[in-house]
Amino acid sequence: MDPVSGLGAVRGVIxxxxxxxxxxxxxxxxxxxxxxxxxxxxxxVLGAGxxxxxxxxxxxxxxxxxxxxxxxxxxxLHLIGALQTNKVRDAVGLFDVIHSVDRPGLCExxxxxxxxxxxxxxxxxxxxxxxxxxxxxxxPQQADTFLAACRDxxxxxxxxxxxxxxxxEPAGPHFSLLRDIAERNGLRCLSMGMSADYAEAxxxxxxxxxxGTAIFGARPKP
Ligand SMILES: *Cc1c(COP(=O)(O)O)cnc(C)c1O
Numbered sequence: 001m002d003p004v005s006g007l008g009a010v011r012g013v014i015x016x017x018x019x020x021x022x023x024x025x026x027x028x029x030x031x032x033x034x035x036x037x038x039x040x041x042x043x044x045v046l047g048a049g050x051x052x053x054x055x056x057x058x059x060x061x062x063x064x065x066x067x068x069x070x071x072x073x074x075x076x077l078h079l080i081g082a083l084q085t086n087k088v089r090d091a092v093g094l095f096d097v098i099h100s101v102d103r104p105g106l107c108e109x110x111x112x113x114x115x116x117x118x119x120x121x122x123x124x125x126x127x128x129x130x131x132x133x134x135x136x137x138x139x140p141q142q143a144d145t146f147l148a149a150c151r152d153x154x155x156x157x158x159x160x161x162x163x164x165x166x167x168x169e170p171a172g173p174h175f176s177l178l179r180d181i182a183e184r185n186g187l188r189c190l191s192m193g194m195s196a197d198y199a200e201a202x203x204x205x206x207x208x209x210x211x212g213t214a215i216f217g218a219r220p221k222p
Contacts, residue, residue, distance in 0.1 A: 003041045004048045006215040007032070010198075014209070017202040028202055031078050031191075033212030036219045039064060045215065046072045054099075054210050056081025058091050065094065080162070080191075080210055082136045085109045092117050099124040099162040099191050099210075102137050102146075107154040114156075122159045124191050125150065127181060129174040130166035137163065143181045160189025160207065171197045175204035 010030065018025040031054040034042050042053070042064075051074050055061035061077065069075045078097040088109040091098060101107065101123050114120050125147060128137030138146045143161075150156045161182045165174035175192050182190055191208040193201025198209040213219065 003045050003216050006217065007045050007048050007050055010211055010214050013199055014202065017199040021203050023202065027207060029208045031080070031208055031210045032215050033080065033194075033210050034216065035060065035081070035212065037212075037216045039068065041216055042068060046075070052076045052078065054078040054080040054212075058083070058087040058094070062090055062094055078208075078210075089113050089117070092119050092121060095121050097122045097124070097159075099208075100126045100136060101150065101156075101158070102126045102128075104146075104149065104153070107150055107156055111154045111156055120157075122189075123150075123156055124160045124162045124189065125158055126162045126164075127178055129163045129177050130169065132166055135164065135166075140177060140181065144185060147185050147187075158187060160187045160191060162191035162208075164194070165192075165197075172200060172204065175201050175206070179205045 014028055014030060015025050018028060029052055031052050032045055032050050033054040035056045065077060076096045077094060078099060079091055079095040080099045083091055083100050083106060085105055092113040098121050126137035127140055127143050128135050129140055131139050147158060150158050161178050163174055163178045165171040178192055179190060189207045190205055193206045193209040195211050195214040198211055201209055
C-alpha cells in the first residue's frame with residue numbers, strides 16, 4: 001500500500017472511531033510516525049496535507065527533517081522515543097512536542113535548555129502503565145508525585161501523558177489507567193494508540209494517536 005492510501009485509510013478509521021465515541025474529530029491529532037522512513041514517502045504524505053509527524057530518535061530526525069520543515073510550513077515534529085540527557089539540546093531545538101519525559105535528570109536538562117534556547121516544546125510524561133522493567137516511563141504509582149515535581153521542582157508545564165501498553169495484552173485497561181491519571185492531575189492530552197489499537201484508544205479518550213505501520217507499511221526489523 002502506498003503511504004497516501006495508508007494515510008487516507010487511517011483518517012477514515014479515526015473519523016469512524018470519533019463518530020462511534022461521539023467525539024469531534026478535531027479533538028484527535030494524528031501523529032504520523034515516520035521513523036526509519038525515507039524522505040520520498042514522507043514528502044508524499046506531506047503532499048496529502050499531513051503536517052504532524054513522530055520520530056523516535058533525535059539523530060535521525062535531525063538529519064532528515066530540517067529541509068522538509070523548511071519547505072512545508074506548519075509542520076510539527078513530535079519526539080516519541082526515549083530521550084538521553086546529552087541529546088536534550090538538539091531535541092529542544094528541533095521538536096515541537098516531546099512525549100517521553102520520565103525522570104528528574106531529564107526534567108532538569110529540559111528546563112535548562114528551554115531557557116537557554118528560548119523554546120518551549122509541549123511536554124508529555126510517559127507512564128509505564130504495565131510496570132515493565134525494560135520499558136521507559138514513570139510507574140503508575142509514581143506518576144502523581146513525578147508530575148508535581150515537574151511543575152514545582154523544575155517549572156515545567158506538562159500538557160499530557162503518553163503510554164505504550166505491554167505487547168500481547170489487551171490495551172484497553174492501560175488506556176483507561178492513563179486517562180484516570182490524567183484526569184486526577186488536570187491534564188488534557190492523552191498520547192495513546194498505535195497502528196494496532198488507535199481506534200480503541202480514541203474510544204478511551206486519546207487526543208494524540210501515533211500511527212506508523214498503517215500509513216508507511218512495515219518497517220525493517222532493527
Ligand atoms: C514506532 C512507534 C509507534 C508507531 O507504531 P506502529 O505500530 O508502527 O503504528 C508509536 N509509538 C511509539 C512510541 C513508537 O516507538
